[in-house]
Amino acid sequence: MLLFCLPYAGGSETTYYQWDHYLNQSINLCPVSLKGRGKRFNEPFYECLEDAIEDIFESIKDKLKENEYAIFGHSMGSLLAYELYYKIKKMGFHQPKHIFFSGYRSPEMKKKEIIYNLPNKQFKEKIIELGGIPEELVNNDDLFDVFIPVLKSDIKIVETYKYKEREDKISCGISVLNGLNDNITLENLMSWKKHTDKSFQLHHFEGNHFFINHNAENIVSLINQTLAAEKENENQKQMLFKSFF
Structure with a gap:
């Protein structure tokens, strides 16, 4: 199984590299590289979230087949994951086995404060x-100035995103991860539940909004267990189906 990982605002694919140490051998880590950072540093930024989704889909579609x-x-990556699901479905590719939304409110819960401008x-x-x-970034103005544009x-693409309600819900189980010291309300987290017609789980971790930077082993353990359970449920369904024929 492949695990596509989408970064938070300002982050890159390198955020997830350490996860390889903890992932089950049956899961292949596939961090997604975005424009304007990491190995794609020289490419122009996205104009809107739709541009990002199109770019991500084009970069992974051959692996989906x-x-x-x-x-x-995580964070912006959760919103990307949500919209990517519907892009994949629209293009006729088979659905993911599970989606993990981390450090982000349900997409219809729009943030009130605008800061990008x-x-x-x-x-x-x-x-x-x-x-x-x-x-070292906070205390170095010159270095932070390099970081600010991305x-x-x-x-900007998150704060200008316009939520579109869909009748078709996510057709796989979802897990929502949250830092105990983050400022996302329980209502905002639980609201994710209405976006799927399959399983929903909410998991809390020690830390603030960037709890994933300090909980790699625990988060990956959760991923391993969740995907193993999804595989076991699928095997049981297949066995049950075969028993009728």
Whole structure:
């Protein structure tokens, strides 16, 4: 099974590299590279979330044809995962076995405060409030100035995203992960439940909005267990189906 991992705003595919140490051998880690950062640093930023979804889909579609897969996204990555699911479905590819939405409110719960268009000084202050920014970056204005454009671009596509209600729910189980010290309300987290007609699980971890940076082993253990359970349920269904014929 493949595990596609989508980064948070300002993050890159390198966020997930350490997960390879903990993943079950039957799961292949597939961190998704986005424009404007990492190995795609020289490519132009996305104009809107739809551009990002189109780019992500084009980069993974060949892997979808013959492989079972799951999707994990943190913060902005959760919103990308949500919209990517519907893009994959629209294009006629088979559905994921599970989706993990981490560190993000249900997509219809729009954030009230807009920060992407703030002057750099105020923008930096807002970002630092979230936590998770390395100290060496916070204390180095020149280095932070290099980081700001990609961060502002990512936050812009999230804050200008327009939610579209869909009649067809997500047809696989979903797990929602949250940091205990994050400021996302329980209502916002539980609202994810209405987006699937399959299983729903909510899991809390120690830490703030960037809890994934300090809980790699525990998060991957949850992923291993969840995907193993999905596989076992599928095998049982197949055995039950065969018993009727």
